[in-house]
Amino acid sequence: MNNELSLYVHIPFCVRKCLYCDFLSFGDKESLMDEYFKALSKELKESAGDYRDREVKTVFFGGGTPSLPNAVYICNILADIKENYILSKDAEISLELNPGTASFDKMRSYRDAGFNRLSIGIQSFNDEELKRLGRIHDSKTAVITYEDAVRAGFDNINIDIMSALPGQSVESYTDTLNKAVKLGPEHISAYSLIIEEGTPFFDMDLDLPGEDADRDMYHKTAKILNEYGYHRYEISNYAKDGFDCRHNKVYWKRGNYLGLGLGAASLVDNVRFSNTRDMAEYISLSKDGIKIDREELSVRAQTEEFMFLGLRLTEGIRTDDFNREFGKTVFDVYDEVIDKYLMMSLLELRDKDMNITCDKKKAAYLRLSERGFDVCNTVMADFLL
Numbered sequence: 001m002n003n004e005l006s007l008y009v010h011i012p013f014c015v016r017k018c019l020y021c022d023f024l025s026f027g028d029k030e031s032l033m034d035e036y037f038k039a040l041s042k043e044l045k046e047s048a049g050d051y052r053d054r055e056v057k058t059v060f061f062g063g064g065t066p067s068l069p070n071a072v073y074i075c076n077i078l079a080d081i082k083e084n085y086i087l088s089k090d091a092e093i094s095l096e097l098n099p100g101t102a103s104f105d106k107m108r109s110y111r112d113a114g115f116n117r118l119s120i121g122i123q124s125f126n127d128e129e130l131k132r133l134g135r136i137h138d139s140k141t142a143v144i145t146y147e148d149a150v151r152a153g154f155d156n157i158n159i160d161i162m163s164a165l166p167g168q169s170v171e172s173y174t175d176t177l178n179k180a181v182k183l184g185p186e187h188i189s190a191y192s193l194i195i196e197e198g199t200p201f202f203d204m205d206l207d208l209p210g211e212d213a214d215r216d217m218y219h220k221t222a223k224i225l226n227e228y229g230y231h232r233y234e235i236s237n238y239a240k241d242g243f244d245c246r247h248n249k250v251y252w253k254r255g256n257y258l259g260l261g262l263g264a265a266s267l268v269d270n271v272r273f274s275n276t277r278d279m280a281e282y283i284s285l286s287k288d289g290i291k292i293d294r295e296e297l298s299v300r301a302q303t304e305e306f307m308f309l310g311l312r313l314t315e316g317i318r319t320d321d322f323n324r325e326f327g328k329t330v331f332d333v334y335d336e337v338i339d340k341y342l343m344m345s346l347l348e349l350r351d352k353d354m355n356i357t358c359d360k361k362k363a364a365y366l367r368l369s370e371r372g373f374d375v376c377n378t379v380m381a382d383f384l385l
């Protein structure tokens with residue numbers, strides 16, 4: 001058991017719902033903000049007692065649109081965290097921010113309160129594409145927001161961009177990539193749009209890019225971002241050296257994290273639990289009343305998750321970590337499937353210096369090859385026991 005902890009804080013308010021969004025967020029509940037933040041503060045204080053011996057290494061305010069509420073709400077929650085948890089001196093403290101909701105002054109307040117990383121949901125620099133997504137901002141606002149964030153003192157900024165959008169061509173996506181690198185953020189998350197059931201997009205007749213265009217965009221992402229000094233460290237995430245998102249790595253490496261706020265999920269010492277997704281319940285109940293779906297993970301589920309999440313990282317899984325966690329080697333459990341994909345050159349073994357090796361005894365890392373990343377879903381599915 002390690003004594004490190006990450007905190008995720010969910011802020012479920014948005015100006016309005018984007019057409020592709022299936023996150024737990026609302027465009028019509030601003031009137032509940034005051035009560036929500038009171039409940040959030042209460043939850044985090046009530047929970048703190050269970051984590052007295054843990055050092056909080058990362059904090060992430062996500063949503064929703066955490067930059068929508070008055071900055072005082074957000075800064076007060078961070079102050080509550082500092083007061084009630086052991087926050088590491090060098091903690092990474094991130095906030096998700098959407099253009100059109102954050103002024104320079106707001107960003108100064110976040111910086112003064114202790115936030116040291118921003119994640120800006122730009123998505124595209126093409127105004128037509130942004131409109132089709134139902135986003136509230138245009139490309140000009142996106143650039144101003146980014147520049148304000150830098151002026152406000154942030155030197156660790158992520159921007160999100162999306163590919164495979166309705167009406168998007170390879171050229172317009174390339175233009176978005178070029179504009180993103182020109183701004184020069186420390187981190188870029190490049191996601192491909194997934195049409196989720198229950199969203200307005202699911203029922204719309206959309207002009208989506210074909211498979212070839214989709215592939216092309218995917219390859220352009222790696223090519224252009226590499227050229228500009230961003231290394232890929234996860235399927236959809238790229239960073240300049242030293243700027244990998246520490247918080248997200250906790251998820252992929254199955255570290256301990258506590259979710260605070262509506263619907264927030266947690267994993268602590270191999271026990272999963274979530275908070276209710278019902279706003280009225282969240283606001284009215286105490287900590288123990290809102291925790292639902294508690295599940296102690298079996299060794300089998302832990303092993304599958306370890307592989308599934310770890311293979312998302314370009315470094316792959318560390319064989320030593322597997323040994324430590326499960327008391328046997330990854331080859332004891334997965335020898336057949338590993339051999340199959342080694343033969344197909346979709347997986348590879350690397351020694352401690354990251355040199356390729358065929359010797360399983362020397363393998364410090366097991367990871368997807370460049371080609372393996374292209375078909376990662378198929379490979380990963382084979383790691384289900």
Ligand code: SF4
Pocket residue numbers: 013014015016017018021022023025063064065098121
């Ligand atoms: S801003 Fe983000 S969370 Fe809010 S509706 Fe749009 S996609 Fe969903």
